[in-house]
Amino acid sequence: MTEKHGPTVQSVERAIAILKAFSAEEPELGVGELSRRLNLPKSTVFRLLATLEAGGLIAQNPKTGQYRLGVDLIGLANNVIAYADVRRVARPYLRQLADALGETVSLSILDGRDAVNLEQFVPPRRLVMRVGWVGRRMPVHTVSVGKALIAFLPEEELSRLLDGSLEALTPHTITDPQVLRAELIQVRQRGYATAFEELEEGLHAVSAPLYNHEGEVVAAISVSGPAYRLTRERIEEIAPQVVQTAHQISKEMGYRDGP
Template identity: 40%
Template sequence: MPKSKSNLIQSVDRALRILECFSRKESELGVTEIANRLDLHKSTTFGILNTLENRGYLCQNPENGKYKLGLKLFELGKLVEYGMDLRTSSLPYLKKLVDKYGETAHLAMRDGDQVIYIDKVEGEKAIKMSSQVGKRAYIYCTGVGKAVLAFMPEDNIKDIVKNIKFHKFTLNTITDLNELKLELEKIRKKRYCIDNEEIEVGLKCVAAPIMNYKNVSVGSISISGPTSRMNDERVDLISKDIKYVAVKISETLGYKMHCNN
């Protein structure tokens, strides 16, 4: 449902409208052209253009002073494209896992210090859960989150964990930094992780990382089900399958598994 216009932030709305002025036919526009088109004061337009240029969303042609779209937009566009490619290549594998176990499969993608669910496939036995496509997941107490965090570059991990504000959702939620670090070490050794009722009572999840060609996690996949069905024997079977599937998806991103992995 569309948001009320009363909730819009005017400066952000104007900046986005400026970006939307550009097209293939009009790849370069001047300050006056943009101001007239959007019925804005020239000084206001120039201020927004200067901000967008400073952030890399626009760049200025030194010969004519006109602006054109910057590389930052290209970078963000590639992320969207990448996310869609990852979803397309992962879907057949997710469906096979769901067909085999009858539980819910998730695909998540890293976005800074969080992960976002970009796909979800439910099986015949699936129980209702709060996850949904487009929703962000906690990185320290969900299977998809921990699987991603464990295989990020060390500097990134340090930056993220020092800013985590731990919340205790269940009795099993990790709320201690040292405990989290130990958990990440275990995950790196096993190459999969378990969310044992850490975010939701009665729900257990097995997850594995999706790696890129740099051997860095970019996402994760998981199988989630009720603890009544996710006993140790079943978790062991799922963990083997989900690691295999995660590697196959990772290979589509250029990842090459080494013998010590």
């Protein structure tokens, strides 16, 4: 295994290499084989395997003494599959909503203190200067999808997320945690969230959460547009349609007690 320089942690890098060494063709590998393939000392490989085994990511076959991938990886993989399923299920609804409202419609998930854009649909008749928002990370307190995603978090998790300063991206960004909490109460009561020039000046948005079969919020959809067109009054008009679309997507993902 070649040495790398930069903002990486060598031990983590090596652990990742071990995990990636396993395959369908070679589901089990021994310390010696891993040492040879990765060009690492056997002692190092053994320590890494022991750590990965303690975390459930690697398991040892008691009969052969060789190692294989651990069952805890299934749960991690299911999280990725769940996001892929959300995208697959949501796409036709997002496209339909974008066409119906004539505004940009997006799908986002929560990752730490950010909302991450997974999908975006822009109506053909709209000329949008910035359409490459897929993959963009946005602080949760600055966007409607962020508020929709965190409004239903357990109190302990929400407190951790709001611990620390809330950066102001515009003069309209909410930076007081108590003010944000009050708005999150409204989100829970009415079933949708709004943002008025809090991420960028001149940008308004409305969002609604998506629920999985266990009733957990796993994503959120948003409709965004320029403030002169997507006015506060217009947002109040279209909010029920956004909530209804979110409900339809949630039902297709197995949710049964819609908002």
